[in-house]
Amino acid sequence: MHPFPPDACRALGGVAKAGDLRAAGCTSRGLRASVASGELLRPRLGTYALPGTSDLAMRALGVGGLLACVSAARSLGLWTLDDGEGSNPHVWIAPTRNTSREVLDGCRIHRDTLIDPPRGPSVGIVDVLRQLLRCHGIETFFTALESALRQGILGRRASERLRRAIPREHRWLVDFARSDADSGLESLLRLRLHAIGMTLAPQVEIPGVGRVDFVVGDCLILETDGATHEGAGRHRDLVRDAVAMSLGFITLRFDYAMIVHEWELVELAVVGALARNRHRSDLGLRIEAEAARKRRS
Structure with missing residues (x-):
């Protein structure tokens, strides 16, 4: 018996490529039926997402990328300073991917090599924080870092990977961070x-x-x-x-x-x-x- 496509997509993190869903046992007919019924969204040909995926995430997926940096941080519920960027999402695009400027218009693009494999509509938490540091500076990075620690989104091993991934002069911030900051x-x-x-x-x-x-x-x-x-x-x-x-x-x-x-x-x-x-x-x-x-x- 073939798996229910929305369940398979959920098991893959809420966003999945058609090839991964087929590898999980879904059929092309089942995928088409799930899209037609609204039980799956298709932001881009060959990419599927669950209903409830945010508009910003759908926009990132629609250009072949993932939600990144401050946009991803906010989607995770991390505390961030208001940068006044409004509806323009930060989007990660694979460094090897060719995407036209017209398609990416209004998006803040990140083309860095990811530390962790992404799961869902956003880059992983280590990459979110690393991008925040480079793009928005120490204060935005630190407030989001302590927020991630407080919520249990960033664990000990991920903290160690983050520390290794950021410039040496900023590593003290990871050591200085605490998990009990209320805001x-x-x-x-x-x-x-x-x-x-x-x-x-x-x-x-x-x-x-x-x-x-x-x-x-x-x-x-x-x-x-x-x-x-x-x-x-x-x-x-x-x-x-x-x-x-x-x-x-x-x-x-x-x-x-x-x-x-x-x-x-x-x-x-x-x-x-x-x-x-x-x-x-x-x-x-x-x-x-x-x-x-x-x-x-």
Whole structure:
């Protein structure tokens, strides 16, 4: 009995060539019937995809390529900085493939040799991140890297392959990355403050307050506010800040617009607090020591 073509396509990652589907036992008649019924899409002659494949991915497949770089990162749900590119997809095309400029019009083309074999409508995660570094720079790469680690998309072995694949001067970013960043704002804040020589303790549990994004020194809390910090969430934040203050902590809170577009102000605020020793407190030290004792017990 021949396999159901959509099931065979799903087993091959959601995108498959006609030859691979036939090798899996599908017939040409079955493929035609699945396309006619809408159970399979055919973005290009000889290429099949499952319904639900994004429009950008269909466009990449339609020109004989795969979704790449920042477009692939977003399709995977990775946190990326807004580059204003809108609907123009980044598309990987095999270096040996000849494709006319007219066909590729509006696409950002990548013709690099892939590290990992692709599966599905996008290049693999190692290649996504490698392309991000080359195309968009350190900050976009790092925020997406920590997002991939957080979501479990990038495992230990893939991290090792990524480290080997990127230029030597950037490999420290893979070593510096953590898997517990709740958002790209946290990643960006930590990276930028590291660049000016500042060390942050991330994801610190403070008794009576809860988990905070960062602590600098003994008692300076840094919090990043995303889209969830509105309405009732905003009230909870204010309560946390008040409790933290009663315990001897000072909180500096920054939102997306400040971190991304008004960084100079953020840096001045943090550096100014340190210059006035707002991050030093005997009370803060005692609270942290008590928290460490509870973790050990």
